[in-house]
Amino acid sequence: MSLATTSLLSQVRSLNIFGNCGIPKLSDFKFMRLLFVEVGDLNTAIDLTGINRLSQLRYLKVQGSSREAVVLLPAEIRGLRFLETLDLSGIVNSCGLRELVDVPRLSHVSAPWFEGWGLPDGIGKTGESPFALYCGDAILGSSFSPTFVNIERLYLGMLILSSVPRWIGHLCCLRDLALVAKQIHQEDFNIIGTRLTSLVRLRLRIVHVPTERIVIEGSTGFKVLKLFVFDCDGLSRLTFEAGAMPDLWELKLTLNPYEWDKTTPIGLQHLPSLKIIDVSKTKFHDKLIFQDDDEDIDMIRRVFQEAADALPARPALHVSPRGHWQSRPEEST
Numbered sequence: 001m002s003l004a005t006t007s008l009l010s011q012v013r014s015l016n017i018f019g020n021c022g023i024p025k026l027s028d029f030k031f032m033r034l035l036f037v038e039v040g041d042l043n044t045a046i047d048l049t050g051i052n053r054l055s056q057l058r059y060l061k062v063q064g065s066s067r068e069a070v071v072l073l074p075a076e077i078r079g080l081r082f083l084e085t086l087d088l089s090g091i092v093n094s095c096g097l098r099e100l101v102d103v104p105r106l107s108h109v110s111a112p113w114f115e116g117w118g119l120p121d122g123i124g125k126t127g128e129s130p131f132a133l134y135c136g137d138a139i140l141g142s143s144f145s146p147t148f149v150n151i152e153r154l155y156l157g158m159l160i161l162s163s164v165p166r167w168i169g170h171l172c173c174l175r176d177l178a179l180v181a182k183q184i185h186q187e188d189f190n191i192i193g194t195r196l197t198s199l200v201r202l203r204l205r206i207v208h209v210p211t212e213r214i215v216i217e218g219s220t221g222f223k224v225l226k227l228f229v230f231d232c233d234g235l236s237r238l239t240f241e242a243g244a245m246p247d248l249w250e251l252k253l254t255l256n257p258y259e260w261d262k263t264t265p266i267g268l269q270h271l272p273s274l275k276i277i278d279v280s281k282t283k284f285h286d287k288l289i290f291q292d293d294d295e296d297i298d299m300i301r302r303v304f305q306e307a308a309d310a311l312p313a314r315p316a317l318h319v320s321p322r323g324h325w326q327s328r329p330e331e332s333t
Contacts (some may be wrong), residue, residue, distance in 0.1 A: 027053040034059045052076035062088040078103060108153070136248020145277075149173070153196075156180065160207065164188035169195040178203035184210055193221025201227040205254075209261075210232030226250065232260040233280075240267035251315075252278040257296040264307045274313050279304055280320040297321070 014034035017023060023037065023046070032054050037046065045153035046062060048071065057080050062071050066228075071088055085108045149170055156179040164181050168174075168193040173200050186205050192202065193216070202225060214237055216222065222245045228233045230238060248271050268274070279300055308317045 023047070027094040029054060031056050033057060035061070037062045038290040039256055046071045047074075048072060049074050049076070052079035054080065055082070057083050059083075059085045059087075061085075063087075082107065084108065124326040135172070152176065154178070164192070166191065168192060171196065172198070174199055176201040180205040180207070182207045185213065186212060189214055189216060190220055194219075195221075197221065197223065199225055201225070201229075203229035204231065206230075208236075209259075210237040213237055213239055215239045215241055215242035216244040218246075220244065223247065227252070229254070230265075231255075234261055235265050236261045236263045238265040240270040242267060242270050244270050246271050249273055250276040250278065253298075254280045254282055255300075257300070258283050260297070262306055264304065268307055269311055270309075272313060274311070275317045276318060277304060277308055277315050 010028065010030050011252055012029050012032055014030055015029060015036070016232045017037045024145045026048075027050055029035075030053055033056050035054065035057060048062075051057070051060075051074065055201050060083065077083075078319070080103055082105055083100075083103050084105050086106060124197070150173050151171055152173050153176040154171065154174060155176075159180065159283075161179060163183055163185075164179065168177070168179075172195060174196045177196065177199060184204070192199070199222065202222075209232065216239065218241075222228075224247055226247060228245065228248055228250070229252040232238075233256050235253065235255065244267070249264075251268075251271070251274060253265075268277075270305075281296060281300065297319060301317070304319065305317055
């Protein structure tokens, strides 16, 4: 390669690699800031050796259509001082994730996770980086103490927790939280609402109908929450009182038509900023609902439309159409 060509490549700021043409010599792109690799049906490992030469890299995404594709993250990835985003969500398998804890500015990681994967316990990074890796068994323990207290997004939708872990309350910078718990109590809502003061989006799947009434009021917090997703069949157990979620813009509810208690949450009139009520139904794998689909939708629409029409803010109502449903995490277990 000529000096002129090498000089030209060194000025490239973003590079997209498609198909099975292979990965070029990364050291030729020393000022690159964005790298996207799509490997098509390649069945061999995607070796990113030399990626540490991309000292200005901010964004790295690798995806592939083959279930055999494996991304090898070399130890040298620790040298990417400016890397902020790593997206491996389109890859079934990846090796070297433990190296990521030493990447100082890494703040957003999307990577596949399956039960039984051997992610080591307690991998974390204190200091400025709001990213850490922990295996499922570790975060379920009552003694678990997170080091990633600056994290802003936490998605635990692939894990079914027995209850809401108390350490959630230490993540004071959280803006987006999604989790699944078998049961939830008033104290759980109090912790999430009063300690996570920056929370804008909250997604909860509660497997069992709560054994007690859950009351959300002014003292419960949630002062800046915009989106609340509540997936639970016991909607009557959820009560909003004066001062509850003053900035809530969208309420999304998911229910099983066979188990739903045929009512809405209580006190919707106490949500002054509510603009949208979105209702979706779910389908468990052992029950077919196609034959009663129209009847289910009609009942859902009737109950929620009556409630929406009675609200001062007159929020719009969206109901999932016939033949559409939301999956629940426990369906795959």
